[in-house]
Amino acid sequence: MxxxxxxxxxxxxxxxxxxxxxxxxxxxxxxxxxxxxxxxxxxxxxxxxxxxxxxxxxxxxxxxxxxxxxxxxxxxxxxxxxxxxxxxxxxxxxxxxxxxxPPEARDAGRPEGDLPRTSVVVATRERADQLARALDSLLAQDHPDFEIVVVDNAPATSATQDLVERKYGERVRYARESVPGLAMAHNRGIAVADGAVIAFTDDDVVADPHWLTALTAPFAADPGLGCATGLILPARLRTPAQILLESHGGFAKGFAAREYDPAHPPSGEPLFPFTAGSFGSGANMAFRAAALRDIGGFDPATGTGTPAMGGDDLYAFVSVLVAGHRLRYTPEALVWHHHRETWQDLKNQAYGYGAGLTAYLTAVLARHPAMLPALLRSLPRGLAHARTITAHRDAAGAAVPGGHGAQDYPWPRHLSRLERRGMLAGPIGYAKARRRVRGLPLPWDERARPQGDG
Structure with a gap:
């Protein structure tokens, strides 16, 4: 072996x-x-x-x-x-x-009424081969009325623009965002999008043909819905790093539909709404466009490509809930995610998860100061919860077929330590990132700097 x-x-x-x-x-x-x-x-x-x-x-x-x-x-x-x-x-x-x-939860993905016009935003940077795979799956969606917008984030070459214009033509729109950062790219997508609902996914996914229909159907059924998220499963389990990540949870949130209503906080989640990681992930999410613009979009000081390293999706989930909108997790909305393949990727991911978690909490406090008392009340339990998660990973093993039991393939302790180090660095990273983007207008503001888009 x-x-x-x-x-x-x-x-x-x-x-x-x-x-x-x-x-x-x-x-x-x-x-x-x-x-x-x-x-x-x-x-x-x-x-x-x-x-x-x-x-x-x-x-x-x-x-x-x-x-x-x-x-x-x-x-x-x-x-x-x-x-x-x-x-x-x-x-x-x-x-x-x-x-x-339960069966009633599984019925949540069924369309009720006309599906809303939807814009699918894919942010990318110098990964044309992966992007083509994702776009091919998006163009095969069974949703009756949607557009695809590719946002090229701080490109170093013309590879992405060339791919979109030469292979896809008018079927895919191209936009450029010169300021690096996933949240900045997503905000550019919001500015370009013309859909009543805006869905977001990554350039390293393959979308199930029914993904967009299932993800947007809840908006047709519930006028008070602000956000929907869906199921993320591994597209490949080829390397030990991919198998380790998926065996300890991956990105999946289960097969039961769930609804989060700020007017009726879930009794079993005392940290609600600060446990935003349980709501879904940025590779599979959609927002009612008006609600997303009303909260100011994504915090540009969060996300991959900034010193904060993540948390842009978590910030948006909490902000939508704070604004009074409901959020629904819909497992019928499925995308297949290509997990990173190497040990170094996994180490970077562990550190980035920790940093993104505390960066998003810092962003919530900075932009929603009225939530400070609730966050402070929840902070001791929240820290204990985070320690429990990493401690559980330290102790638990992966039940991988082929004779590898828990004792043979546990979650490495040094990955948990990296995650904790990331948690300590997150607020500092957010502060650095916020200084960099201070003064930049929202892309959909009439004062926004001109950007190239097709």
Whole structure:
């Protein structure tokens, strides 16, 4: 067995989708990472399980040599569901152990009324190959009325503009934001967008064809909804770093739809609304355009590409709730995310998560000072909660197939230490970033500097 800097190397998992209701029984197909690739072979398989087209669970299993992969994975899925249908088990975010929520929650993604005109904003910087993969999946959406806007953030070359203009032409709009930072790029997208709803995703995802319809349907059903988020699953589990991240939670938030209403705070979340990480992630989110503009968009001193290193999505979630709007998590809105592949990527990610968390809390205080008393009351429990999360990762192991149990492949302690160091650095990073962007107008303000867009 090969070893890595973080322990024994688990076997690659083939990412697949399993439809338990296929016309000829269970149908297993390759996941989004290799469209049109070879048939699923034997070995370790990570599968999204669907019932009547809807995501309901994920399973991990080993396909024995000579056995039909669809049969092996279907048997594991049915055993997990207990033979009682898709509502048998509660949700859990760990790799291979996600299960569905109640049927009424799964109905939340069904369109009710006309779907709103939607703008999909993709911020990118010098990753044309990944961007093309994402745009191809976005152009295949079944939503009846949408546009795609690519925001080129502080580009060093013309690669992104060339890709958009030569390959996609009028099907994709191009905009440039010269100030670096994900929040700045997203704000430029808000200025360019013409949709009543603005959806955001990343250049390293593959969107399920039903993603945009499911993500925007709640806005048609609920005029008071300000934000919707969706399910993020791994597009590939090829390297140890990718498997480690996903086995300890990844980006998934489970298969049960949830609604957050500031008028009726959830009784089981005493830190609400400061636990914004439970609401969703920036690779899969949408906002009612008017609500997003009313809160001033994303804080430009947050996000990847700034000293704050993250937190732009968390800040927006909390700001929308503070403004009185509801937020809904909709697991039928699915994107497949290409996790970073190397150990150094994972180390950077751990530090950035910690920094982004405290940077976003600093941003909330700076821009919503009236929330200071509530935040101070929650701070001791919040710090204890953060320590518990990292301590749990230290103690827990990843149940990875191929004989790697908890004792063999735990979450490395030095990643938890990096995350804590990031938490200490977040407020300082936010202060530095805020000084850099001080005085810049909002892109949709009439005084905004001119920008190139197509």
């Amino acid at each position: 090969k070893s890595t800097p973080l322990g024994p190397r688990p076997a690659e998992l083939q990412v697949t989708e399993l439809d338990l209701d296929g016309p000829d029984g269970a149908v297993l197909s390759f996941g989004p990472a290799l469209p049109g690739g070879p048939a699923v072979r034997g070995g370790d398989v990570y599968a999204l399980v669907r019932l009547r087209g809807r995501p309901v669970a994920t399973v991990v299993c080993r396909v024995p040599p000579g056995k039909r992969p669809a049969d092996a994975v279907a048997a594991t899925a049915r055993a997990k569901l207990g033979g009682r249908g898709p509502t048998a088990l509660p949700g859990d975010n760990a790799l291979g152990d996600d299960a569905p929520g």
